[in-house]
Amino acid sequence: MPLDLSLNLATVRRQWKLLEAVAAAVRHGFGGVAPWREMVDETGIAEAARIFQGSGLRVTGYCRGGLFAAGGAEKFREAVDDNKRMIDEAAAIGAECIVVIGGGLAPGSRDLPAARALFADGLAAVLPHARAAGVALALEPMHPMYAADRGCITTIKEMLDIADALGNDGVGIAVDTYHVWWDPELAPQLARAGTRIIAHHICDWLVPTKHLLTDRGMMGDGVIDFRAIRRMVEEAGYRGIQEVEIFSEEWWSRPGDEVLATAVERFRAVCMPEDGGRRTVD
């Protein structure tokens, strides 16, 4: 029986290409993988789909959509079209959802509310396409240190408000511990999210953190209380797979098999719910 753990392939993007990374995930007992678009593009959609299908693994997410404001209002249409293509790709590779992030400010802009509004507009524009394709949009709030250049939407509350406005059909929330652990509203907003939680990513916050993007931590090496967050997530109604996603110069420099073995060991040691051991994958 595979683990209730998926491997986000960015975790080993320096070590392996798609085929090798998926084989390694199988070898280490993972229950799923989550590819990034670059890796799928490099391999080709049809071949990537064959690799995933042949592996027997779930494809727990496809990274990453959204970013509707990144090119400014004049490139909004392009961003919408690109997200639609990505939805088609996700359907072709059998991905359960697309991870969708807010995106940063438009070039030269200092208007964060405008970026947020453009994100909501973009979602509304692609949602019918996603619904028709049967691909869920997993809205991922990002840590506020990315508000300017990656994720203008920083809290679960904001993403839920947007999901509410869209009628909730076809959208859910991606809860990444790295992005949300600091949030004083974490418990009530996870409870509010309920079964709208459709992805649960894990990654630790290191002290000190030496780089804003590439110094994320292996679970257990930092200060995040994974069990406490998992408890909240499960109480809200999500008992599904967790997905390890670590951007780290340190872990990118180690052998891929060491990274995966460590992730599995740490998942068992610090991320499993208190009622214990391995459980059936949903």
Place this chain on the structure above:
Amino acid sequence: MPLDLSLNLATVRRQWKLLEAVAAAVRHGFGGVAPWREMVDETGIAEAARIFQGSGLRVTGYCRGGLFAAGGAEKFREAVDDNKRMIDEAAAIGAECIVVIGGGLAPGSRDLPAARALFADGLAAVLPHARAAGVALALEPMHPMYAADRGCITTIKEMLDIADALGNDGVGIAVDTYHVWWDPELAPQLARAGTRIIAHHICDWLVPTKHLLTDRGMMGDGVIDFRAIRRMVEEAGYRGIQEVEIFSEEWWSRPGDEVLATAVERFRAVCMPEDGGRRTVD
């Protein structure tokens, strides 16, 4: 007439000691200074008080108190006593407030709610002393990237909730653009704060930000909309002095007079309220 701008002395802590920094602030037309405890300690309280008084400048803040959880529960009493001493020092140098931050997790702890609770307990323990000394406590939420090691309280909302619980007498809020600019609740929480805003610090968010602590930006070099935030602050009822506070390897490496001249120029160019020019210091 001096500017409605104070100089937080950390901005030039590499270039100058207290006496020189205060003289430079006068020379560049600043209306106030805000010293850190290390600089005052180095000079001695009595001498520092003479320097401030002789300068004719306001002492707009004394940095920085709080941090009640940093040593864990067993050092809580020491932290409270140290904050009381700091209040006495603030009174001795004529500081208008102490800037108070949440502090990080206790050593080895992953319990952010516990750190927050200890912060509230610490405030309650020192507040009678602060009231008796006539020194306001300016509660400063910090950017969430400091939640683990400096500021477990990350939003204006949390600080206002704590202030409410303490009865609001003798406490207020320090609004630092660098710490709060990303907050989706910024406008409503500033409105809620009202006249409880007692300090308004300015510093820009650079893209990219290369270091979590020492890559803060000069106003205008980053993405923060200073005028928009100033408008909210003024609408809430605070029309007082702004205080420039920049932790930056880059600006620490430049001549102090260049830093101050640039800060004054940028303050005039991008931080003044839209109704225009220089106004009387409160």
